[in-house]
Amino acid sequence: MNEDRRIIVQLLIAGVALLFAGKLLFIQVLDDDYKLAAQNNVMKKFIDYPLRGMMTSRDGELLVVNNPVYDITVVAKEFRNSDTLALAKVMGIEMEEMRGKLDKLKKARSFSWVKPQVLFKQLSPEEFAKIEVYLDDFSGIYVSPRTVRGYQYPYSANSLGYIGEITDRQIKRDTTNYYKAGDYIGRNGIESTYEEHLRGQRGISFKMVNVRGIVKGSFQDGEYDTLSVPGNNLTTTLDLDLQAYAEKLMEGKIGSLVAIEPSSGEILAIVSAPDYDPSLLSGRSFGKNMGVLQKDSLKPLFNRPIMAAYPPGSIFKVLQSLVALQEGVIAPGEFIYCDNKLIGDHAPPGRYDTRRALKYSSNNFYVKVFREVLNQRVDDNTFVDSRLGLDKWVTYMSRFGLGSKLGIDLPGEKSGFIPNSAFYDRYYGRNRWKASNVHSLAIGQGEILVTPIQMANMAALVANRGYFYTPHLIKDIGGQGPLEKYLEKHETGIQSQYFDEVIAGMEEVIQGTATRAYIKDLPIAGKTGTVQNPHGPDHSVFMAFAPVEQPKIAISVYVENAGWGGRAATAIAGLMLEKYVKGEISRPYMEKYVLKGDFLY
Structure with a gap:
């Protein structure tokens, strides 16, 4: 019995010793609080x-x-x-x-x-x-x-x-x-x-x-x-004077403006309207101001140039012209008679070649040539032929940077949408649709969606006669230049002579539907667009570049609910082109018109 008691006492003593040893180990080695408390007595x-x-x-x-x-x-x-x-x-x-x-x-x-x-x-x-x-x-x-x-x-x-x-x-x-x-x-x-x-x-x-x-x-x-070690300083691509002027012109409007240097893809100015003062989201008032901006019904935090996706409207006819010429369904200078029975049109009936079709924005001309692009008699079955033709057309759109993200150096970029045959198969059923079911694509309506940055890039690739650099906002990182991917040239595969034909037509647009962009002694190539809006007034869109030879700037402007493309968007773009190329504005009356903002009257 005594022996058992002795063993129990020894075990209790050993247990207590182990308990104290464990606690000491925890205090001295494992628990940072005690370690830090001890250190904090001296350092x-x-x-x-x-x-x-x-x-x-x-x-x-x-x-x-x-x-x-x-x-x-x-x-x-x-x-x-x-x-x-x-x-x-x-x-x-x-x-x-x-x-x-x-x-x-x-x-x-x-x-x-x-x-x-x-x-x-x-x-x-x-x-x-x-x-x-x-x-x-x-x-x-x-x-x-x-x-x-x-x-x-x-x-x-x-x-x-x-x-x-x-x-x-x-x-x-x-x-x-x-x-x-x-x-x-x-x-x-x-x-x-x-x-x-x-x-x-x-x-x-x-x-x-x-x-x-x-x-x-x-x-x-x-x-x-x-x-x-301090972080790297960044040199942006933004032209401060042009950016300030762009924001002035877009004040009080809803939409986007993007201006690009075609030869490099550098973004000269980019506006999401409405915008906000960046100082609101700096310092102790960050949380309060963020809450106010998030509740704003006009969504100033929504970066429209890269996040908003719209039907491009008639500016899309520029790309349709290039595809039709490259595919050989129409030749430079070849005329097609349009009786305006295929689709509603504001252009009069008559004979149209590519230049005249661009100048007057003939819907029927583009429906006809788009139908020929899709139906090139690759297959005797019209439905199969349309499927093959559409997917070929989608390949061209991809080369133009549409239907996927361009890769701008900003988060949140959207891809837009270019419908392919699989999309229409799901909607109509396989081999149960043809060109006549999708002819709205010909004029930039229907299911097509593009972002404003893609629109500006469209203008840049035409200005370059067939290639583009991914649009970007940083031209130098700590003296090492931009990221490597922004130096890569992207070819569209369209032969250069077809660009000459299309650009000639775009120059005539400035004498036709885009007179508000006309600048004396500054050759400009552009295209207007009026985008149908089932929820209210149409949207105004315009893309252009200048000068025609050795272009310095390509631009897209999109103004929501502003009506005809030849008004708001064209006037804003014209002022921007003149400001950048000439350094001053020669038409104060046009600036007054834009700032007033009464585009529907």
Whole structure:
């Protein structure tokens, strides 16, 4: 019996010893809280946040800079006996709000008694200067210098984008393990696409602190510190003067404007109307302003140039002409008689070749040639022949950059839609449809959808006589040039002589339906479009480039509910072309007409 008791006592003693040993191991090795608490008696680790790369216009004008701000953090273990009421007075807030902030920190999932938690975010230098002298009176209160984005001009908000605090979901998806809670990350626009180039590399510094947490100097003369590395500066492709003028012309309208340098694919100006001031989504008012913008019925956060998809209307006839010429269903200078019985038409009956058909925008001409493109007698069965012809036509559309994303360096780009035979098979049944069922495609209506950036790219590829570079907004990353993919030339496979025929017709358009784009001594090639809208007034669309020889700019303008293409869109594009090529406006009356905005009367 005594022997059993002795064994039990020994086991109890051994168990208690193991329990204490385990607790000691947990405290000294496994639990960061105790480790940090011990370290914090002599030193503290501070993150040295890198300067985010800045952005300039193509001419070197600063667009996006970094403004200093200060986060006030608290270590709960050290702050427990501090005067909360006094801190509230220093910060200029009510005691109830201060309690709410502290309670929120305690409830946070990642809360730790010894890890700094942000108490006040993004104080401006002026705000920080007023309270700095009082902060030493509070134990557990620390200052973390940061930067937020500052904008020199109220332009290009949807393109530049914004930064915001990283979410838990984003942290979990970060395979690089770079980001930590409280970091800021590009959330939209260029800020998002070029995040890895802009963010830089954070550094760490260790500081000696006293028992009250007041910094007394570097730990071991900075031997363990690492310097932060600033992010790369970006040179955008935007022409600041042209961008400002574009936003002025599009003010009060709903739609898009995209201007491209054809020889490079660089975007000179891009407007989503209505827009917003980018400074609204920077600093402490980010959440409040974001809520207001999200509730706006006009959707200023919706980036229309790359996200909105519309029927292209009659501007699509330019591409239809190129396909018909390349396929040999009509020759340059060959005339077709149109009696206007196939489809409604505003062009008079008569004989049309490609040039005249473009000038007067003859719907019946394009229905006829489109039918010949589809039905080239490859198969005796008309239904099969139409299927084969349509898929061949879809291949051309793909070469023009339609039906898929172009690959612009902005997030959220949509592909538009080009219907193929499989689409109509699902709708009508296999071999139960033919050219007459899809003839609305001939004039850019029906199921076709394109984005404004694709429309501008259409103008650019015609200006280049058969090729294009993917439109993009960044021409240089830290002195290394653009991304490699934006230097790649995309060929359409259309022979150059057919472009000469089409461009000649587009020049005649400026003398016909697009007189509002006529500029003396500036040869322009363009095409108007009036897009049917079942929900209200038609949409106005125009695409063009200038000068005709050695083009410097290609443009598309889309104005919703503005009626005829020859009015709103054409007038805006004409002013933009003149502004960029000539540097000044010779028709103030046209500018007044655009700014007034009464396009339906």
